[in-house]
Amino acid sequence: MKLCILGSTGSIGTQALESAENLGIKIGALAAGSRVKLLEEQCRRFKPDRAYIGEKHYGELKTALADTAIKVVTGEDTLNSFGAETDCDTVLNALTGIRGLRPTVACLKADKTLALANKETLVAGGSVVMPLAKKGILPVDSEHSAIFQCLQGQPRPKSLILTASGGPFFGKSKEFLETVTPADALKHPNWSMGNKVTIDSATMMNKGLELIEAMHLFGVSEDKIKVIIHRESIIHSMVVYDDNAVIAQLGVPDMRLCIQYALTYPNRAPSLAKELDFDTLGGLSFYPPDGEAFPLLPLARFAARQGGTTPAAMNGANEAAVGLFLKGKLSFTGISDTVIKATVEHKAIQNPTIEQIEEADKEAREKVLAAI
Ligand code: MG
DSSP: OEEEEETTTSHHHHHHHHHHHHHTOEEEEEEESSOHHHHHHHHHHHOOSEEEEOGGGHHHHHHHTTTSSOEEEOOHHHHHHHHHHSSOSEEEEOOOSGGGHHHHHHHHHTTOEEEEOOHHHHHHHHHHHGGGOTTOOEEOSHHHHHHHHHHTTOOOOSEEEEEEOOOTTTTOOHHHHTTOOHHHHTOOSSOOOOHHHHHHHHHTHHHHHHHHHHHHHHTOOGGGEEEEEOTTOOEEEEEEOTTOOEEEEEOOSOHHHHHHHHHHTTSOOOOSSOOOOHHHHOOOOOBOOOTTTOTHHHHHHHHHHHOTTHHHHHHHHHHHHHHHHHTTSSOHHHHHHHHHHHHHHOOOOSSOOHHHHHHHHHHHHHHHHHHO
């Protein structure tokens, strides 16, 4: 295998490189947006043929790698086709947000094996992406990796159960949530992740996005996917079969196991994740989600039922709102207020083109920016 990683300096990207090194997988291409120093280090260590960096930092990386044979490239169009045009057979898309959509489409058209950590791609563009995924998509998100593992060798499931940690504000009231800061929201109890997904976990939007992601990946309707809060993040998700047998995948919360399974599938190999220690595990707890304090999960169900461009609008609004929150320009509850408004007001276009999806995304972002 020769691997290309889009988003190599992010949380998933860096953990993927650790896993690839552990597995002895050759790295063919790396792409990052702005972390030049880290990308340079990665390039020196993993010796890819090509490296992509965001336009602002192109000169810096090109100079830094001048003594190597690595070809440095830049430009938004270049990023879109970067994975598709390498000689790598497998591409891990670990970009954040809707900008992962065009690279995903290009990789699938080029018949690459796609490991997908970029959930926004499927939320916004699932109807465009899935028909292109003739070989299927290898899920990297822990919940979807868990479901994928539980589905091996089994008939079609009756329903899916997505587990959610509940994030740092589990059990808190709407009044409390009005006062939380970005620093509070960035303290996730179990998982080490990037800023965007950590804030999405705190608002429960992450589980809403994952619900729509699961619909596309596994061909299951919204009403057949249950969400349950599971505080310990030990059960990563479950599948229910016709006979009511429930199959769960358990493990310590370590993304490297999920990333690795996408890379070794259908095989397994020793990983960097520790084995679960049942002697010290103690109890596992489960609670229904609180849709009143965390209204973005019910909103995702609404968007899923509306279909068409509505999930793209919701996702775009959320990306914009999370960006504003992290900059201190929007309160925590302001995220859900603005995202709900932009989603409910959106007029869905069914069976959209990729351009219509991007337009819905853009319009929703503008609506959020205009609201503050
Ligand atoms: Mg997840």
